[in-house]
Amino acid sequence: MVEVAFFAGAIGALGGAISVIALRNPFYSVLALVVHLVSLAGLFLILYAQFVAAVQIVVYAGAVMVLYVFVAAYVGGAEEPLWEPIPGQRFVAPLLAVALFIELSIAVLGTGLQAIDSEGPALDAGFGSPAQIGELFLERFLIAFEAASVLLLIAAVGAVVLAGRRRESPDGG
């Protein structure tokens, strides 16, 4: 049962990821990324990360992707030019990606980590629940939590400064 769920999620995540880089229209790429994120949320559920899966659906596949859809609709689906600044980029880049995958797989599978080929220990029922994660965030990782809130504030201000209209330019920026 777990195997079926894993392979369904893995095929969805991988298909979504390949669609993101293969589709020519950026709007369809965004929609493919939504498929990828929802499949990954299923995998997170198998890994007993219920809260992270819920955040993935609500924040990522919901809010962040809506932002992407708005920007993709705003700038329009511009076709990419076929001209390549680096000769052979279209063929060398996939080779580099495959080489990276092989290298990462060797590093992961050849590692001396123990219990990497087992399912992991038996977990209690509350593992990964919002209560446990919230307790960790507010006690052990309080500084990281506060730093994250400051980072989000700075990013919001930065986006307004970057994308806002400039008053000094006569043509509306």
Next chain:
Amino acid sequence: MAVEWYLVLSALLFATGVGGVLIRRSPLVILLCLELMLNAGNLALLAFSRSTGNEDGQVFALVVMVVAACEVVVGLGLIVAMYRRRLALNVDDMRQLRG
């Protein structure tokens, strides 16, 4: 499922994201490929969290999500600024720091 399956899937997704960044030239799609890579990292973090029975990895994954959200907001702001200045949305044309 053994943890190594998740790790290999995570490596595959990360390599897909890297390939996308190298191949595509639209800044919007490059941001999407960055999301692919961050999510592959999240999957590995959660797999290790499951394998060690420790929730710290899940907290780390949530912090990665916060960083990804910030990156999206700033990146999309840059794309909108490029579009407003009528620059071509092509990363190969962006060769100078001064607009």
